[in-house]
Amino acid sequence: MKTLNKTISCGLFRLITFIQHYKSQYIISLFTLGYLGLLIRFLSGYFIIDFIVLGALLISPYIIKPNNTKKGSLKYLGLSFIFMLLTFLSGVQTFYFFALGTALLFIIESTAGYIDHLPFFLLGLLSPTFKYFNTMLGFPVRLQISIWTGKILQFLGYKIEIMGNVIVLNGTEFSVDPACVGLKMMAASILAGLIIMAFFQQQRGKPFSFLIASMIFLSIIGLNIISNLIRILILTIFKILPDNPNHDMVGIICFLMYIILPSYFLIKWAAGNSSGNKKMPYYQHNKSGKILFLNMMLFIAVAMTGLTKINPKENFTATTPSITLKGYSKQLVNGGITKLEKPGILIYIKPMQHFYGAEHNPMICWIGSGYQFSRINKEKIEGKEFFTGILKKGNDIIYSAWWFDDGTYRTSGQIDWRWRALKGDHFYLVNINSGDENTLKNEVKKLLKNRSTKSILALASRSTSNKPCDFIEHNC
Numbered sequence: 001m002k003t004l005n006k007t008i009s010c011g012l013f014r015l016i017t018f019i020q021h022y023k024s025q026y027i028i029s030l031f032t033l034g035y036l037g038l039l040i041r042f043l044s045g046y047f048i049i050d051f052i053v054l055g056a057l058l059i060s061p062y063i064i065k066p067n068n069t070k071k072g073s074l075k076y077l078g079l080s081f082i083f084m085l086l087t088f089l090s091g092v093q094t095f096y097f098f099a100l101g102t103a104l105l106f107i108i109e110s111t112a113g114y115i116d117h118l119p120f121f122l123l124g125l126l127s128p129t130f131k132y133f134n135t136m137l138g139f140p141v142r143l144q145i146s147i148w149t150g151k152i153l154q155f156l157g158y159k160i161e162i163m164g165n166v167i168v169l170n171g172t173e174f175s176v177d178p179a180c181v182g183l184k185m186m187a188a189s190i191l192a193g194l195i196i197m198a199f200f201q202q203q204r205g206k207p208f209s210f211l212i213a214s215m216i217f218l219s220i221i222g223l224n225i226i227s228n229l230i231r232i233l234i235l236t237i238f239k240i241l242p243d244n245p246n247h248d249m250v251g252i253i254c255f256l257m258y259i260i261l262p263s264y265f266l267i268k269w270a271a272g273n274s275s276g277n278k279k280m281p282y283y284q285h286n287k288s289g290k291i292l293f294l295n296m297m298l299f300i301a302v303a304m305t306g307l308t309k310i311n312p313k314e315n316f317t318a319t320t321p322s323i324t325l326k327g328y329s330k331q332l333v334n335g336g337i338t339k340l341e342k343p344g345i346l347i348y349i350k351p352m353q354h355f356y357g358a359e360h361n362p363m364i365c366w367i368g369s370g371y372q373f374s375r376i377n378k379e380k381i382e383g384k385e386f387f388t389g390i391l392k393k394g395n396d397i398i399y400s401a402w403w404f405d406d407g408t409y410r411t412s413g414q415i416d417w418r419w420r421a422l423k424g425d426h427f428y429l430v431n432i433n434s435g436d437e438n439t440l441k442n443e444v445k446k447l448l449k450n451r452s453t454k455s456i457l458a459l460a461s462r463s464t465s466n467k468p469c470d471f472i473e474h475n476c
Helices: 002-021 023-043 051-063 075-090 093-112 118-126 128-155 183-204 210-237 245-273 288-309 362-368 414-422 437-449 452-461
Strands: 160-163 166-169 172-175 329-333 337-342 345-352 372-381 384-393 396-405 427-434
Touching: 023 093, 023 288, 051 118, 051 183, 075 093, 075 288, 093 118, 093 288, 118 128, 118 183, 118 210, 128 160, 128 166, 128 210, 128 372, 166 210, 172 210, 183 210, 183 245, 210 245, 345 437, 372 437, 384 437, 396 437, 414 427, 427 437
Parallel strands: none
Antiparallel strands: 160 166, 166 172, 329 337, 337 345, 345 427, 372 384, 384 396, 396 427
């Protein structure tokens, strides 16, 4: 009997020791499953699963590595409540995603140890917001790189012609396309930057401050621009076309030499000169009762925010705008978009709900339909600036033009229309398409000269919906 009692006592002791040792892992696992359930319930249609998301998830255990020798802080708890507040004010799914993600980081930090700022940047990479802003901001960057490349080649004595994002040398076209200054290279650079920063943090035991980490990522973006400028110069000078095997090789070499290598030494230097983490209000992560209660309240708050403000089944509806053009048939399509059509011309008038919303430009919407863009350019007619581009899918070619319009003011600038929208103006994206380039330009010229167009869009601006638009809209 004594032996049996001793065996039972030893077994219970080992069980209690085992539970205490792995208690934080159990708590983290339970809350992770809970937040995963909220993610599936409210944001199941939010993500665009591609190599960025998969790559970010793959490196997440290396980036989110708690330091159990340091107490966790309240930073992620505060961030979660800030993003919940923003979700309540706007109803935007992106804010809710960050509220959920930072809440998950808080349960990890509060039970397992201190987490630095890198996981927050990882959340940004996981969000489709990264893809949207990269597409939006990458376009003017490509145009600028084309201009810089052209000026350098002209200075070197080459006779070239610049047509938007296309450089023509002796009749051969070289384009600065999205594959050059686009999502893949930018995402790969930031992923690599996260891994290198995590490596030096763990090696030196000293985290980067949020400011230093932000400056490093901005530097990586700048290195991308420099790398692609050098890349397009090499491709143009040596006439290396896309079907040449050396085309991709040049890209890989430039990526390694002008982005990864400088990033490594920059991060190494920053790690050696970093003063470490500043003193913060620490939370005692070994007080399991208080931690569990606090995380339960946070989980309930995040769940209630989703139930109150996020409805994944809600469809966007808008009043049919009072837009009519002589000779055009009219149809209202998804998202309050007005479709005007006549033989040879197709016009989409797309409402911009908020200054932070997606603008449904053809580079996003048409590409989603399987088209590829080429010869993207800025042009002027009657002193009005607008974008043009050529869309190709197999043998199908569409010439497209677009600008932003509030009924009295037209612009092609992203910052311009968003700043005016922030002050209360209601903007639309006007997108005109044709299978013939001359037909397109003649129609654009007629619409820009036609004063009645102002009154048509002014009527439309008074019939906008009050439902907020998210950063990412998939129904273009």
